Amino acid sequence: MRHMAATVVVLDPVLEAAAADEMLRLAERFGDYGLYSQETSSAQVWTEVPERFDSIRNYLGNGGIRRDQAVETPGTLAARTNYFRENFAYGNETVTDGIESFLTHPALIDAAHQVHGRPIIEPAIAFANVMVPGQELAIHTDVAEFRGANRRHFPQWLLVAMAHSGLFEEYRLHIATGVSWFGHAEGGDFLHWPDGSSGTVAPLAAKHNTAAVLDTDSVFHGVARVGAPESPVPPLRAGMQMAFDPATTRWVLTKGPTADADTVAEFRWDELRLSVSWKAYCFADDAARNAWRSESEPCTLTHVLETLANDMSERQPDSPCGPGSLDAASLPQDQALAEAIIDCYVRFPQPV
Numbered sequence: 001m002r003h004m005a006a007t008v009v010v011l012d013p014v015l016e017a018a019a020a021d022e023m024l025r026l027a028e029r030f031g032d033y034g035l036y037s038q039e040t041s042s043a044q045v046w047t048e049v050p051e052r053f054d055s056i057r058n059y060l061g062n063g064g065i066r067r068d069q070a071v072e073t074p075g076t077l078a079a080r081t082n083y084f085r086e087n088f089a090y091g092n093e094t095v096t097d098g099i100e101s102f103l104t105h106p107a108l109i110d111a112a113h114q115v116h117g118r119p120i121i122e123p124a125i126a127f128a129n130v131m132v133p134g135q136e137l138a139i140h141t142d143v144a145e146f147r148g149a150n151r152r153h154f155p156q157w158l159l160v161a162m163a164h165s166g167l168f169e170e171y172r173l174h175i176a177t178g179v180s181w182f183g184h185a186e187g188g189d190f191l192h193w194p195d196g197s198s199g200t201v202a203p204l205a206a207k208h209n210t211a212a213v214l215d216t217d218s219v220f221h222g223v224a225r226v227g228a229p230e231s232p233v234p235p236l237r238a239g240m241q242m243a244f245d246p247a248t249t250r251w252v253l254t255k256g257p258t259a260d261a262d263t264v265a266e267f268r269w270d271e272l273r274l275s276v277s278w279k280a281y282c283f284a285d286d287a288a289r290n291a292w293r294s295e296s297e298p299c300t301l302t303h304v305l306e307t308l309a310n311d312m313s314e315r316q317p318d319s320p321c322g323p324g325s326l327d328a329a330s331l332p333q334d335q336a337l338a339e340a341i342i343d344c345y346v347r348f349p350q351p352v
Helices: 017-029 053-062 074-080 106-116 156-165 286-294 301-315 335-345
Strands: 009-011 033-035 084-090 120-131 137-140 174-182 190-192 202-204 210-214 221-223 241-245 250-254 263-267 273-283
Touching: 009 106, 017 174, 017 241, 017 273, 033 084, 053 074, 053 137, 053 156, 053 335, 106 120, 106 174, 106 210, 106 273, 120 286, 156 301, 156 335, 190 210, 273 286, 301 335
Parallel strands: none
Antiparallel strands: 009 210, 033 241, 084 120, 120 273, 137 221, 174 210, 174 273, 190 202, 190 221, 241 250, 250 263
16 A cells, blocks of 8 residues: 555535534434444454454554553453444435435545545545544544445455555555545544555544545554543443434433433533545546446456465565465464465554
């Protein structure tokens, strides 16, 4: 992966004041928010390896994202980075009314032009991340996409490794991401490394009605702890959900669907960090866009595994991966093999 300085466009403000307030109301109306760890995958290989094995392994290995944080158990750390996520729009599907004007906002589209230098911008996704006090986001790059190779078919950590390897650029889709913030939570700075993983971290305050547009598939980023640095994290467990209660104007965390489950905790708006991420595909010309839509000449799993095996054997002669060792027809569901691929290609920044 290239390590030249990345273009980061900061929008302050990103929306008109009334439209920014409406984003808060939209988030309230949405309904139940589930934990990100419960997001399912349709990939048929390495099904026993966590989807974001790359970032969670690095996060747990470093004990969090800060050097000076107290030592905590893996369970506590996992809860700290297991935030709530839901889609507001995905492809041709608008999940919640009112998101359309955000999805096609001219400022975001213009920033995407600046990030990738490509004239054709196709907005595709808007999703919300909600983080409670005590949470932080593990340092990572987003899940890249390639023509015919995406999270519907490939494990997410493998797509990340493919992007960092630089071996599949002819298939790669150029995606601009706009991370926008709404609300007034304490902490939760957006941390990013525009000069590459060996460069210096650049923090941005998660200020209401601002956004940063960048290539998050290439630029490492994370989120500093929400609330006070010593904030404990709620006892998050699988199946928990959160929703806004208009009667109390509080966000309610429950053990299951919020209509009929026991309450675990309640939060004021100013305790929660809400970000709405916008993603758009960027194309150089109509031919490139048409190839994406038709998935012509796709990047196949067989090609990926053969290419990685050949490359790893040259980089690391003692690697468990060598020519012929990665066979899509008889691929072992092996965590050690996933670790070898990640370690070969993904170079994380040091904790801040």
